[in-house]
Amino acid sequence: MKVLTANRLTDGEVVFWRGGHWVERFADAEIFAADDPAGQGAEAVALGQPTVVVEPYLIDIAEGPAGVAPVSYRERIRALGPTNEPEHGKQAEGGAAIEALLAATGAARSTGRVDLIRRK
Amino acid sequence: MYRYDSIDKAIVEDRAQEFRGQVSRRLTGEITEDQFKQMRLMNGLYLQLHAYMLRVAIPYGSLNSRQLRRLAHIARTFDKGYGHFTTRQNMQFHWIKLAQAPDILDSLAEVDLHAIQTSGNCIRNVTADPYAGATAEEVDDPRVWSEVLRQWSTLHPEFSFLPRKFKFAVTAAEHDRAAIRVHDIGLILHRNDEGELGFEVAVGGGQGRTPYLAPTIRQHLPAGSLLSYSQAILRVYNRHGRRDNKFKARIKILVAALGAEEFARQVEAEWARIVAEQPDADLPAIELARIRGAFTPMNFETLPPRSAAFDAAKAGDRAFARFVRNNVKVHKQAGYAVVEISLKAIGATPGDISAEQMDAVADLGERYSLDDIRVTHEQNVVLPHVKLDDVPALYAALEAAGLASANIGLISDIIACPGLDYCALANARAIPIAQSIAQHFADQDRAELIGELKIKISGCINACGHHHVGHIGILGVDKKGEEFYQLSLGGSGAEDASLASILGPALPANRVPEAVDQIVERYLALRQGEERFLDTFRRVGMAPFKEAVYAEAH
Amino acid sequence: MPKLIRLKDGEAFEAQDLFADVADEDAIPAGPVILSLTRFQAEGDALIGAGQAVGVRIEAGESVEDLAYDLPRLALVALVFPKNTDGRAFSSASLLRQRLHYAGEVRAVGDVLRERALFMMRCGFDSFVPTDGSTPAEWAATAERYRHVYQPAQDGRTPAFAERL
Structure with a gap:
């Protein structure tokens, strides 16, 4: 499964794609099946929005112990906030969706990020 | 403190004005991200994991109280109430909005501060001895x-x-x-x-x-x-x-x-x-x-070399005596001292300082240190010109502000880059490793027994955390998608400079404090006389430490 | 035809580019031409002898010193920015002006952005073929953003230390 993410141009906020617009919570992100061309389609649209977002890319997500979460810890940190300041960033909101991200432990490279670096 | 004249001021103002135009052209889409990136980097603005990061230049690590108060103001108004001192004597703000960056630069310019050339392939902010003068x-x-x-x-x-x-x-x-x-x-x-x-x-x-x-x-x-x-x-x-x-x-x-x-x-x-x-x-x-x-003259008073108030406080207060042993250094002028303020409270993020603490340090610098405040590349702050008579009162005020950690140069005075908690380039986190090591060595008597030991942690090969010159250097690596930490020993960034050598295979995060402990215990067993860890390492070499860390793992 | 911006007596204006930029594999046309350093070294003498106006294109990795004895005969020197972040041509321009005393046209070609106007003009460039569609007015405005400069350079601006006297 995949989710499309980027940073918003005006403030750098981590955002996720949901049906044609950008949302701030990972829990609200649209989930694409790994082989669903709609994911690439959304990425192509996002690449055409240079005044909205910076560097959109698809990330891998997987079912964790308490719900879906990004596979790579880098992307989990982006979806949560810095681990040294639990009151900063998206994690401050708390709740089940945040708990699900915190509970995820699987660790792998952020493939979308690697692709992005390769693309440059 | 160098006092800007109208020319210096104009250049900084013009730069802020130029950047305002560039940001506006980026927001309207007139220029692409690739084109803009060069421009924002030349003004110290990065896009990091959670937000933009602004790196403010602190030329040769020197600030006055007005400037530090302005940094506090920016932390409160445009960030989440804190800033981070870097290993290049600069200050980074981690939660900046692009659209507000021009206002921040204008605000900085009002107190002769800027972010010029704090990134990019140019000549960066010049660093210097924080004890200068x-x-x-x-x-x-x-x-x-x-x-x-x-x-x-x-x-x-x-x-x-x-x-x-x-x-x-x-x-x-x-x-x-x-x-x-x-x-x-x-x-x-x-x-x-x-x-x-x-x-x-x-x-x-x-x-x-x-x-x-x-x-x-x-x-x-x-x-x-x-x-x-x-x-x-x-x-x-x-x-x-x-x-x-x-x-x-x-x-x-x-x-x-x-x-x-x-x-x-x-x-x-x-x-x-x-x-x-x-x-x-x-x-x-x-x-x-x-x-x-154009540097503010240092009008030192003629004072006796010893202060009765200082000596009495030292004799009567063990915590103060400890602070003096570790954080108070010799000044060239009789009756004065250099006082280091540690930003390494046990469990804190190395180099982080809250807006309230910035204001407190600004007040103390103005009151006790001839309005002169310095930043060190080891992510601490220095009040360079404090009268010995004033050190007890300064200490009390630092204690009230949560800034009296008496650990300068000790094992818990750890350098760490922001790492993967903030930085888009990082492969692994650095801050939590620093926190867990500091907590492991929270016992101050033991820390003093161990003596000077510099641990430096980087979250990637770019080495912003100076791990190559740590007595113990720690490099975060990404090993098949997991955070691992490679330890190296024997580096020094001081006058006896040397590059650290790799100890052995990288360790998982939860093994790091234990491994540091094993290295320290071996050092304590091997040390002769007054040897620092670095001296012992240089005398005995890598083998005993390698054995201490890896033999016991089985 | 790419736009050519020229700078004269502090004024920036759009000029007609009379020079044909000739690739090494192409035949040399009549009229003013710009050649690579290698081609110039092979064929320049003959062309100049025949009365043709010749300029030389210096790549970022080439040395302007190689032109030292030819400069008085050249119509212009074009310095290439292979990428807008490649700053070697700034040294080349400075050397042309300061060390080799070249007074003719020094042209910025390649990935030329108006954001570099100040640096280019300060190093002695006086003509530009921008790749960002910018206008002479924009070039002039960019170069004038700073009321003061710290360093002495090839544009003759008074550096801060002299202003302070």
């Missing part, structure tokens, strides 16, 4: 020469698009508190046998992927020739430094490829031509004198 060791004030370099390197017409970033460090003391040997150019101010002021010039040091200690290419450069000689070095580098591979583009690679001798020969040849054809390549004596005179 306060230590008896120095032959001249390195801040004067750092300011000469700051002005010369600002928007330099020829050297703003170098193969890679370029960092100067300046000291005038034997004890190196500026990591001179791991800079692109390290300058050591001294007097030769004839008593003339000059620089020993070391070129081609650096950390990162391929660390090098800078070799000296000239033993004595007359001080007044600093700019023409720098021009020669930069010109050779700008023309011949590699541009085909980002990882081989720093000047250290050029110096290593040519050999220090051949590099020096090319620089000397270029310098001779510059001096012959360009009479204004160096500043005239009158401008050097003006810059020197």
